[in-house]
Amino acid sequence: MGTGIAYAAALASMDALLYDVTAEALERGFGKLRADIRQSVEKGKLSPERSEEILSRIRTTGALADLAPCGAVIEAIVEDLAVKQELFRTLSGICASDAILATNTSSLSVTAIASGVSSPERVVGMHFFNPAHIMKLVEIVEGHQTSPDALAAARGLAEAMGKKPVMAKDTPGFIVNRVARPFYGEALRLLGEGVTTAEEIDRIARLEGNFKMGPFELMDLIGIDINFAVTKSMYEQTFGEPRYRPHIIQQQMVHAGLLGRKTKRGFYSYPP
Amino acid sequence: MAYEQSVYLTGDHELVEEFGLLCYQAGYRVTGTAHPGPVRRKLPVFFRKSTLVPRSATVAMELTNVRTDLKRKNLKFLDGALPKGALLLSSSVTVAAHEQASWIAHPERLIGIAALPTFGGRKLIEMAPAPQTGKDALARSQAFFTRLNKEVAVIQDRVGMVLPRMVCMVINEACFAAGENVATPADIDTAMKLGTNYPSGPIEWANAIGFHQVTAVLEALYRDLGEERYRIAPLLRHFAGGNRWWET
Structure with a gap:
């Protein structure tokens, strides 16, 4: 889903940096994105120039340290609490102190993911829906320690991506999966x-x-x-x-x- | 328009109005009475308000969901007043059709239908025959709804039927979430429409259907199935009581 989120950001004229642990997974995701964009051009939904512009906005990396200059990091890895906690602990050491660290989790607690992070107040949920470049909704999830600034930044980011953010407390299923x-x-x-x-x-x-x-x-x-x-x-x-x-x-x-x-x-x- | 047959309707005001319009548009003369709902308004001009069942009535519809005592009274009245062979289509979302059929002397003509406000104008209606229902009555009911331009789904006779049970439970969950401050009602509606392509937000749905109607369906499910999962969200009960949003 990370690729879809990067695509949504690029569509909104933002630069996106895609990270994955393995080069194969990264290439597989980015290759699929390229194929999707090519298909959109063939169907006349995107102009060739626009597709070039979108692709030029997405870069890939296999080094987590490359995320250091990012103003926001959106995590969309496997739904495993321990793996997510470890990633967020590492990210909090790499990223600037004012960067927001967002999780795209659909079923785990944002508060639990933030536990162990040195600055849990900047950890926030940003739950996108599949396919992320088409679906308008983003659930902005407030963990127990999320700061109002991080919440507002996540909301602003979703809006800048052309999405409709809704605010939810960190409870099982948030809004959509629960209701x-x-x-x-x-x-x-x-x-x-x-x-x-x-x-x-x-x-x-x-x-x-x-x-x-x-x-x-x-x-x-x-x-x-x-x-x-x-x-x-x-x-x-x-x-x-x-x-x-x-x-x-x-x-x-x-x-x-x-x-x-x-x-x-x-x-x-x-x-x- | 030549009126050949008439339909007699009784029950909750909003349902009598909704189904009355459908019958009128299909060329039936529409007569009957209605219990006032939370919003008091007059019945439309085409509706002939009367407690006398016309001899030309081939179909009667009993559309009470909220008060079982009134439903029972209405069914007994209709069963005694209707001409022989007339159909009795009765909302069975809060009382199963077999239970309703046990209240009357001519149970072979009673069929349960899913009548919940706003569902009347849809392309399909659920019908639930009781074990006592005659085969002929089922066939004639289907023909009646075809004339009303509806498809029919014949299901087993259970309280809540299919769509009312699903939709009321979605509304209940939304009210639990709103009451627990997980999100605002407006954000819940937006999320369900944009995130899952729902045709309406659950709180908007509850407003359109009526909180008292939703509560009646859930109370019936709770009573009938005896399961904790059907307990009513405090916020839903609060709204059903005619109250507004809590002021803090």
Whole structure:
């Protein structure tokens, strides 16, 4: 997702520096970005000149020390608390004292990520949505020690990137992942209780609810394993709040490897 | 427009108004009564307010969600007053259709429908026949909704049905989050529309549907399923009581 965020920054005429631990991962991400931009040019969505300008604004590096001059660092690495904590500890030693250190975490606590950082007041959540260069929303998450200045800077950065920031407290799921849980949870319960089929629930959501996609179509798109992991994480982080209790149907599908579109089978089948 | 048949409606004001308009637009004569809702307003001019069920009524709709005692009274009245063979379509989002059917003498003509304010104008309606419902009544109900330009989804008879249960739970979660100061109601609405492409923000939804209606659905789910997950957010109950945002 880091590449998508860099793309969003470049689209807003900002310079972005992409860092990854391995050169292969960096090249893979940047290569995909180049392919996406080329496709946009072919489709007439971007002019060749504009695409050149965007690509010229994104540089890559394999050395964390190169991030020292950046005014803001947005982390979008693996959702592993220990790995993130270690990275933020290192970043706080490298970056200028007035630089904001943002995490794109969707499921971990910003406060926990900031713990162990010498200046936790500049650690803030900036949760982008996929694809980051298209989706307008950014959740700006206030950790327990985040300073008002860091919060305002993160908000300003999101606005400068052409995004719509919303402010959220550091609680499990922040806003979107939390409020969306019942959409999936109740749909799974309705299916489990035999009220109707997944296809009918989706049809009802689209035609009666005006949703663009039904809950099962969405779970297939997101990945049933990802959706299950978020629900499980919410349930655990809230010490077993019944509203977030995961459903056995989802767990069984994960065990069976039926993860949705990415495995060609989920609640629906997707012929190759 | 030649009126051949009429529909008699009773229930919560906003639903009587909404479904009355749909029936009127489909060429039915519309008669009935309504319980006043939190916003008191007159029924539209095409609506003939009357406690007498016309002999031409082929369909009656009972659209009470909030007060079960009134719903029971209305159903008994309609069952006694309706011509033989007339359909009785009753909102079953807060009381299951089989329970409603047990209240009346002619249960074979009762079918549950998902009637929640703002859902009436949509392309699809959920229908839940009770075990007592006759096959003929189900087929005629489907034909009635086709005339109202709607697709039908026939589901099992459960309190909350499908979309009302999902949407009311999303609203409840949004109210828990707003009440816990996780974010402002405006930011919650923005986040859900931009982050997940929801057609409406949950707080906007609650305003449009009516907090008292949302509360009635959740209370029914809590009662019916006996699960803690359906408990109502304090902020939602606060709004349902007609209160405004807390002043600090």
